[in-house]
Amino acid sequence: xxxxxxxxxxxAPLRRSNVDTDQIIPAVWLKQVSRTGFEKGLFAAWREDPSxxxxxPVHAGASILVSGPDFGTGSxxxxxxxxxxxxxxxxxxxxxxxxxxRNNSTKMGLLPxxxxxxxxxxxxxxxxxxxxxxxxxxxxxxxxxxAGETVAFEIDDYTRWRLMEGLDDIGLTLRHAxxxxxxxxxxxxxxxxxx
Amino acid sequence: MGRTxxxxxxxxxxxxxxxxxxxxxxxxxxxxxxxxxxQAFDGLRLAGRKVRRPELTIATEDHNVPTVLGPIADPVSKxxxxxxxxxxxxxxxxxxxxxxxxxxxxxIIGPQFGLTQPGMTIVCGDSHTSTHGAFGGIAFGIGxxxxxxxxxxxxxxxxxxxxxxxxxxxELPVGVTAKDLILAIIAKIGTGGGQGHIIExxxxxxxxxxxxxxxxxxxxxxxxxARAGMIAPDExxxxxxxxxxxxxxxxxxxxxxxxxxxxxxDDDAVFDQVVEIDATTLTPFVTWxxxxxxxxxxxxxxxxxxxxxxxxxxxxxxxxxxYMALTPGTRLRDxxxxxxxxxxxxxxxxxxxxxxxxxxxxxxxxxxxxVVPGSMMVKKQAEQEGLHEVFKEAGAEWREAGCSMCLxxxxxxxxxxxxSASTSNRNFEGRQGKGGRTHLxxxxxxxxxxxxGRLTAPADL
Numbered sequence: 167x168x169x170x171x172x173x174x175x176x177x178a179p180l181r182r183s184n185v186d187t188d189q190i191i192p193a194v195w196l197k198q199v200s201r202t203g204f205e206k207g208l209f210a211a212w213r214e215d216p217s218x219x220x221x222x223p224v225h226a227g228a229s230i231l232v233s234g235p236d237f238g239t240g241s242x243x244x245x246x247x248x249x250x251x252x253x254x255x256x257x258x259x260x261x262x263x264x265x266x267x268r269n270n271s272t273k274m275g276l277l278p279x280x281x282x283x284x285x286x287x288x289x290x291x292x293x294x295x296x297x298x299x300x301x302x303x304x305x306x307x308x309x310x311x312x313a314g315e316t317v318a319f320e321i322d323d324y325t326r327w328r329l330m331e332g333l334d335d336i337g338l339t340l341r342h343a344x345x346x347x348x349x350x351x352x353x354x355x356x357x358x359x360x361x
Numbered sequence: 362m363g364r365t366x367x368x369x370x371x372x373x374x375x376x377x378x379x380x381x382x383x384x385x386x387x388x389x390x391x392x393x394x395x396x397x398x399x400q401a402f403d404g405l406r407l408a409g410r411k412v413r414r415p416e417l418t419i420a421t422e423d424h425n426v427p428t429v430l431g432p433i434a435d436p437v438s439k440x441x442x443x444x445x446x447x448x449x450x451x452x453x454x455x456x457x458x459x460x461x462x463x464x465x466x467x468x469i470i471g472p473q474f475g476l477t478q479p480g481m482t483i484v485c486g487d488s489h490t491s492t493h494g495a496f497g498g499i500a501f502g503i504g505x506x507x508x509x510x511x512x513x514x515x516x517x518x519x520x521x522x523x524x525x526x527x528x529x530x531x532e533l534p535v536g537v538t539a540k541d542l543i544l545a546i547i548a549k550i551g552t553g554g555g556q557g558h559i560i561e562x563x564x565x566x567x568x569x570x571x572x573x574x575x576x577x578x579x580x581x582x583x584x585x586x587a588r589a590g591m592i593a594p595d596e597x598x599x600x601x602x603x604x605x606x607x608x609x610x611x612x613x614x615x616x617x618x619x620x621x622x623x624x625x626x627d628d629d630a631v632f633d634q635v636v637e638i639d640a641t642t643l644t645p646f647v648t649w650x651x652x653x654x655x656x657x658x659x660x661x662x663x664x665x666x667x668x669x670x671x672x673x674x675x676x677x678x679x680x681x682x683x684y685m686a687l688t689p690g691t692r693l694r695d696x697x698x699x700x701x702x703x704x705x706x707x708x709x710x711x712x713x714x715x716x717x718x719x720x721x722x723x724x725x726x727x728x729x730x731x732v733v734p735g736s737m738m739v740k741k742q743a744e745q746e747g748l749h750e751v752f753k754e755a756g757a758e759w760r761e762a763g764c765s766m767c768l769x770x771x772x773x774x775x776x777x778x779x780x781s782a783s784t785s786n787r788n789f790e791g792r793q794g795k796g797g798r799t800h801l802x803x804x805x806x807x808x809x810x811x812x813x814g815r816l817t818a819p820a821d822l
Binding site (some may be wrong): 194 | 377381382385389390395396399400403405408415418419424435437438439444455462475476478480487501503505506508509510514515518522552553555556583585586588607608609613614616618620651654673676680768769770787789790791792795
């Protein structure tokens with residue numbers, strides 16, 4: 167995955183809560199076997215509504231999505247992350263995320279940033295007042311900054327390091343292949359196999 | 362200090378622990394289906410990696426499969442299913458394809474084969490993997506990157522979630538089911554309430570549930586925001602497992618049971634959060650909105666968004682009522698539905714079909730009604746019991762096994778504006794078909810609703 171250190175860009179305010187992954191990418195889009203082309207399915211049903219925020223030309227080119235709470239709930243489909251990234255988003259900011267979505271995001275280098283609900287709303291209002299507002303998400307400093315405002319966010323050191331280095335989890339785990347083998351030798355004898 | 366069930370199972374599976382890093386957790390069983398695996402197998406091929414433990418991996422075709430006999434008509438669905446077949450053959454993974462006697466929804470087949478056992482770690486690229494926690498293991502949904510990780514290493518790096526106890530005191534009243542219980546729990550704690558936690562369901566009402574009921578409860582943990590839900594194993598669990606094809610036998614059975622009996626939360630263990638529910642106050646429960654937390658007892662009316670103090674909940678309710686085309690104050694019992702769906706990993710097991718059939722026996726449905734068994738084994742058993750005749754005589758459609766209308770990846774969908782009563786797990790906008798409107802219900806309420814054409818409890822008939 168691509169390394170993430172800091173990103174500055176335009177942001178789009180999504181004033182909805184419980185944005186489940188079925189809305190981010192409807193199931194009909196999950197039938198593909200490739201990893202590309204999902205941007206067309208991003209918010210497919212909502213984008214049919216001309217008044218949907220991403221259809222507003224003032225938000226064209228936005229790379230930071232600022233959503234209401236409980237973003238990415240529901241289905242585990244990683245296609246939701248791919249769709250957001252392929253559409254051009256690098257960061258999603260919300261007060262709360264679905265656990266699986268948040269995890270999937272960090273595996274792919276899409277940064278999920280948790281800010282307090284009132285600060286999310288401050289940022290949404292600032293974007294609505296000035297859609298050209300430049301928002302900086304600084305993973306090194308763990309800060310979101312816009313128009314003189316600075317808000318800190320939390321992320322664990324390990325995930326931050328992995329994102330900043332752009333490291334592949336499988337490669338990291340395979341460095342411990344000996345530990346896995348020795349664990350396997352001690353597994354309980356009655357555990358089932360599928361053969 | 363004592364440990365919770367979740368802590369015991371987690372600790373048993375830690376391969377490696379280092380300061381400042383997530384634990385490396387061993388995975389005992391990896392379930393695969395056609396939708397979330399193709400890109401993971403591609404990743405293995407690109408990196409020249411193998412499946413580390415194909416014998417701890419099992420695959421089935423469920424999300425895309427038609428529930429009428431015949432080939433898959435949609436070429437894109439067909440390609441996805443064929444891709445799974447190629448991948449399973451190339452990487453040596455056992456697959457139950459369409460038409461196979463063991464085929465079915467991924468979360469139905471694990472337990473029915475006895476592959477799901479107490480104390481195990483189980484993952485699948487599917488959020489309803491939480492179902493398997495009903496046996497007292499840690500089971501959770503993962504994304505495709507993690508599917509690839511488990512295929513390659515049989516492990517996952519993960520931080521141990523916090524623990525939440527949901528204590529359900531008293532007994533469920535007659536006519537109130539596991540589905541009503543979990544819908545009431547989600548309405549109480551909200552779709553984000555369990556976020557970052559593993560839920561352990563406890564208390565008298567939980568202990569009295571069958572394994573099918575326990576699976577229904579654990580299945581919808583994700584709808585309360587929790588990646589995993591679990592229930593301590595007991596005699597009900599052991600009785601369900603004994604004699605199943607992959608359950609231990611002979612001396613190994615005794616050894617396993619002795620260990621499984623240690624899998625309970627110690628009396629002095631402390632949960633990070635405790636939620637209490639009085640089972641005796643519960644009644645049949647249905648959803649009115651577009652997330653599973655927007656639910657109420659069937660005897661209630663559509664709420665007025667103005668009645669929500671929290672502005673986020675208020676605007677969510679306004680939007681939900683607009684999508685659902687509902688007016689505040691309408692009695693839930695007056696909501697008319699077009700289609701009834703009985704099935705899914707939530708309520709597609711034999712007990713669910715029995716309870717729906719019991720209500721339909723000698724009656725006729727007035728709506729379209731699809732009955733989709735969760736697996737071919739469930740279908741076979743239901744047919745041995747004659748349940749299919751009951752459904753057909755009532756005017757319902759008796760189908761082949763699959764995920765079906767739960768998410769409409771196959772041809773079983775709602776038309777725009779159509780309204781369903783569904784025993785599935787998600788009432789999200791468009792979940793059962795673009796523009797479709799979903800009310801989540803128990804199998805009993807589904808059957809009664811199919812008879813009257815309005816949201817109805819069996820006691821109303």
